[in-house]
Amino acid sequence: MNTKTIVITRPVGQARHLIELLGAALSKHVTPQSPQILSLPLLTIIxxxxxxxxxxxxxxxxxxxxxxxxxxxxxxxxxxxxxxxxxxxxxxxxxxxxxxxxxxxxxxxxxxxxxxxxxxxxxxxxxxxxxxxxxxxxxxxxxxxxxxxxxxxxxxxxxxxxxxxxxxxxxxxxxxxxxxxxIPLAIDNPAWLPIHEMKFDESLWIFTSSEAVRYLGNVIEDQFRQSLSDANALCPHDNIADAARAAGFSKVMMSEPGDEALIRASIAWLAS
Structure with missing residues (x-):
């Protein structure tokens, strides 16, 4: 799979909102390719x-x-x-x-x-x-x-x-x-399947919760952790960025907080 992938790690409802905003923003920008956008709700709010x-x-x-x-x-x-x-x-x-x-x-x-x-x-x-x-x-x-x-x-x-x-x-x-x-996302949840099939070095993971990143770092296997080192993480806060590095991401990008800033940074990454 050669398409760039953006992984949204928010809970389902919030992920859907961000995906809609990102899709609308992408329709107004010329990027080298249309990304695959995946939802991986690492935590569910109960x-x-x-x-x-x-x-x-x-x-x-x-x-x-x-x-x-x-x-x-x-x-x-x-x-x-x-x-x-x-x-x-x-x-x-x-x-x-x-x-x-x-x-x-x-x-x-x-x-x-x-x-x-x-x-x-x-x-x-x-x-x-x-x-x-x-x-x-x-x-x-x-x-x-x-x-x-x-x-x-x-x-x-x-x-x-x-x-x-x-x-x-x-x-x-x-x-x-x-x-x-x-509630953490179970490791046998089908939402993980497309994650394992994508190219990690062509992926951008958007994190807005330190706790979600820490959960990811705790459940991933060593082989998956090595793949994460090739992926890109986008974080709107230093604490989240620190958690992403601890989870295994070696390429961590920072943005200002807020969905608009996350979307701008995502589009810049797609154009790079």
Whole structure:
């Protein structure tokens, strides 16, 4: 198979969205060849649905000063849990912090931030800072006395705890609520079959999750790891890039965060 291949490693729903955006962008650009685009959902997002967790969310938000969603998945799973409008969750309007454009878009899809009295949305101004560190810089502009503030963080099981630890070190009371779990892609799943048939040195793997890359590094066999050393990895964050190198990728490309930046970098790779 001589066609260049782009491997999308996001969960199915997010992968489909990125594939559609990439296909639309490719139709507007002249590239030496049309790539094969494969979906390899290394992790599947499973929302939590139990009533006890729903009650925990309602209870935590009653005296919250700030809510933080670590990802679009956290937004979707939390709103599914509460089954009410965001501003009906607490007696006062609780501002929301997010780390990137995809999360901001997810909020807009649910009408959050465009209410009659809009919910304040805090997001790093520059997409090059769409991460935990960037959001923390944005939060510092509030000039809050964190010792008097409670922050509720909605996240998945596991994941990075840097922001929670930073907020606690600043004096804030932090309650982290896991609203979804991640299920790894089984090694006998048919989604792996086209991966083994492609030319690895003509492949670009798009990663947007350190945990997904680490899972890949843990399950691959030695022969597959050698193939990965010939492949290209595209990562929007240093932590993800470090995980890709640890998994076996020797050619790691960086892009700014956000789908548009990933697509631009993918098209540049196709044209190279």
């Amino acid at each position: 929302p939590k649905t139990d009533d006890q967790l729903s009650n925990q969310v309602f209870s935590a938000m009653q005296d919250a000063d700030l809510a933080i969603f670590v990802s679009p998945n956290a937004i979707e799973c939390t709103l599914r849990l509460i089954e009410c409008a965001w501003q009906d969750l607490a007696q006062q309007i609780v501002p929301i912090g997010v780390m990137g454009g995809s999360s901001a878009l997810a909020l807009r899809h649910h009408g959050i931030g465009s209410e009659e009295t809009p919910t304040p949305i805090l997001i790093p101004e520059q997409n090059a800072q769409w991460d935990s560190e960037g959001l923390w810089q944005e939060l510092q502009s509030l000039a809050w006395d964190w010792s008097s503030k409670k922050v509720v963080i909605f996240k998945g099981e596991g994941g990075r705890d840097w922001l929670a630890e930073t907020l606690e070190a600043a004096g804030a009371t932090v309650e982290a609520i896991s609203v979804y779990s991640r």
